[in-house]
Amino acid sequence: MVQQSLNIERRSATTTPSPGVRHSVEVAKLIDISKCIGCKACQAACMEWNDIRDEVGTCKGVYDNPPDLSAGSWTVMRFSEVEAENGKLEWLIRKDGCMHCADPGCLKACPAPGAIIQHTNGIVDFQQENCTGCGYCITGCPFNIPRLSPKDHKAYKCTLCSDRIGAGLEPACAKTCPTGAIMFGSKKEMIIHAEGRIADLKERGYQNAGLYNPEGVGGTHVMYVLQHADKPELYSGLVKDPQISPLVVFWKGIAKPLMSYGLGVAVLTGIMHYVTVGPNETEEDETEK
Amino acid sequence: MNNKSGLILRHTPGVRANHWFVAIVFILATLSGLAFFHPAFFFLSSLFGGGPWAKVLHPFIGVILLAAFFMLASKEWQYNRVTDADRQWQKQALDIMLMRPVKMPDIGRYNLGQKYLFRTLLLMIAVLFLTGIVIWQPYFAPRFSIGLVRLAVVAHGVAGFVTITAIIVHIYAAYWTRGAIRGMTRGTVTAAWAKHHYPGWYKEMSRGSK
Ligand code: HEM
Ligand code: SF4
Numbered sequence: 001m002v003q004q005s006l007n008i009e010r011r012s013a014t015t016t017p018s019p020g021v022r023h024s025v026e027v028a029k030l031i032d033i034s035k036c037i038g039c040k041a042c043q044a045a046c047m048e049w050n051d052i053r054d055e056v057g058t059c060k061g062v063y064d065n066p067p068d069l070s071a072g073s074w075t076v077m078r079f080s081e082v083e084a085e086n087g088k089l090e091w092l093i094r095k096d097g098c099m100h101c102a103d104p105g106c107l108k109a110c111p112a113p114g115a116i117i118q119h120t121n122g123i124v125d126f127q128q129e130n131c132t133g134c135g136y137c138i139t140g141c142p143f144n145i146p147r148l149s150p151k152d153h154k155a156y157k158c159t160l161c162s163d164r165i166g167a168g169l170e171p172a173c174a175k176t177c178p179t180g181a182i183m184f185g186s187k188k189e190m191i192i193h194a195e196g197r198i199a200d201l202k203e204r205g206y207q208n209a210g211l212y213n214p215e216g217v218g219g220t221h222v223m224y225v226l227q228h229a230d231k232p233e234l235y236s237g238l239v240k241d242p243q244i245s246p247l248v249v250f251w252k253g254i255a256k257p258l259m260s261y262g263l264g265v266a267v268l269t270g271i272m273h274y275v276t277v278g279p280n281e282t283e284e285d286e287t288e289k
Numbered sequence: 290m291n292n293k294s295g296l297i298l299r300h301t302p303g304v305r306a307n308h309w310f311v312a313i314v315f316i317l318a319t320l321s322g323l324a325f326f327h328p329a330f331f332f333l334s335s336l337f338g339g340g341p342w343a344k345v346l347h348p349f350i351g352v353i354l355l356a357a358f359f360m361l362a363s364k365e366w367q368y369n370r371v372t373d374a375d376r377q378w379q380k381q382a383l384d385i386m387l388m389r390p391v392k393m394p395d396i397g398r399y400n401l402g403q404k405y406l407f408r409t410l411l412l413m414i415a416v417l418f419l420t421g422i423v424i425w426q427p428y429f430a431p432r433f434s435i436g437l438v439r440l441a442v443v444a445h446g447v448a449g450f451v452t453i454t455a456i457i458v459h460i461y462a463a464y465w466t467r468g469a470i471r472g473m474t475r476g477t478v479t480a481a482w483a484k485h486h487y488p489g490w491y492k493e494m495s496r497g498s499k
């Protein structure tokens with residue numbers, strides 16, 4: 001449900017202004033991968049708070065469980081064992097889920113008015129009651145996040161606990177994390193906090209430690225502290241330079257408006273032709289000529 | 290040709306039924322598809338019971354269209370070879386459209402514009418079908434790579450635009466050419482009409498009846 005106490009920045013497929021008289025601060029969740037121990041408490045908290053229960057699957061022989069995001073699993077831990085630097089084994093565990101992009105591809109692609117909204121605090125939230133189930137959001141997202149539920153054919157993903165935040169609480173995952181790897185606050189604060197963590201990591205020998213807040217999507221409201229910010233792909237394929245696909249940009253930015261006008265012009269041309277040139281009539285005695 | 294009434298049979302009852310079935314299904318496919326194309330058209334989804342219903346129905350309507358259209362196309366296929374008279378017509382097309390006096394070349398059953406329309410629809414409906422399958426949630430889309438789905442969704446929109454524009458032209462041309470619509474509703478056209486618009490076809494028909 002739309003949180004009326006949160007201001008709305010934009011809504012999918014809507015051409016009029018969104019309600020926006022209230023003042024709000026841009027928020028962010030900061031996930032410090034160097035502190036994560038892979039306990040999945042956040043995964044459990046997410047299920048618990050949102051009352052979602054995924055199908056019980058089977059063990060694939062790895063820690064990733066469930067193996068992928070789904071309409072019933074809005075966040076999953078992705079485990080990768082890598083040798084990032086000179087043969088030193090590292091276990092990188094990334095909490096995957098919606099990044100709450102400042103420039104959300106899902107929202108741009110969605111054809112249903114108000115099925116995806118972006119709050120002024122940065123949260124991108126799906127409104128399932130307006131969702132048609134077309135799956136366009138999946139084509140728009142550079143992070144492969146939204147999932148259609150096989151049960152109700154609606155799209156689901158992490159809400160950043162917009163309902164909790166609307167009531168002044170922190171997200172359930174941040175509240176639960178036992179090591180403090182998930183923090184929540186204003187985006188400004190989180191960036192400052194991350195800088196401290198990055199300086200610390202650099203001191204400990206992670207020369208390429210850095211913040212993941214990709215510019216290609218205007219920055220995100222879920223950010224990572226990475227030990228190897230130069231190689232985000234190490235973290236189970238985190239996209240290096242995420243961008244809304246040029247095909248989607250062309251489709252929604254150029255084709256959609258241009259072709260809509262085109263149809264109007266075609267109809268208008270017909271009408272104008274008719275009122276200027278007139279109908280093409282046949283003289284009935286033509287055969288006798 | 291029936292000389293008494295001066296009427297010539299242009300479309301058999303079978304073709305007429307097929308054509309109007311295609312027309313109805315096409316309009317349903319267009320209205321439900323446009324709902325997804327631009328927010329300005331989203332209200333059209335109400336005609337189908339709202340967004341989710343439009344989403345569910347559109348692809349099925351499309352598949353019915355594909356079947357009905359190809360059935361019609363199989364009957365019309367034979368009339369779509371481009372002739373010398375068609376090439377002559379092309380040179381005069383603007384004059385014809387602006388109703389300047391011209392000598393109509395000996396064009397057969399259909400003129401070049403109609404032949405191009407036929408070919409465009411044939412190609413575009415095939416493209417709409419193939420790309421439509423690729424983007425069809427939740428049944429088929431998950432089987433294709435995300436890159437292909439993105440490509441298909443853009444191609445589907447563009448093909449939809451081309452098809453709808455072609456049909457706008459088709460509807461207007463039929464309305465503008467007085468006497469054409471009765472050819473598809475009642476099946477017959479007047480001899481004068483045939484001679485005026487399709488002299489080659491007219492000659493063929495009058496030869497046959499003599
Ligand atoms: C031939 C079989 C067809 C199939 C399987 C098909 C399938 C689809 C699907 C799956 C969608 C996404 C929305 C939804 O899930 O309902 C869609 C959208 C659309 N379809 Fe079709 N369709 C077909 C034919 C047509 C035809 C004949 C037209 C119109 C001439 C058309 C025009 C559109 C348009 C304009 C959109 C919106 C595209 C956009 O958002 O850019 N489709 N179609
Ligand atoms: S499936 Fe995604 S794109 Fe389609 S209406 Fe629902 S939220 Fe919007």
Ligand code: SF4
Pocket residue numbers: 097098099100101104105106107124140141142143144145146157
């Ligand atoms: S990560 Fe994907 S689903 Fe989340 S806001 Fe960005 S585009 Fe939308």
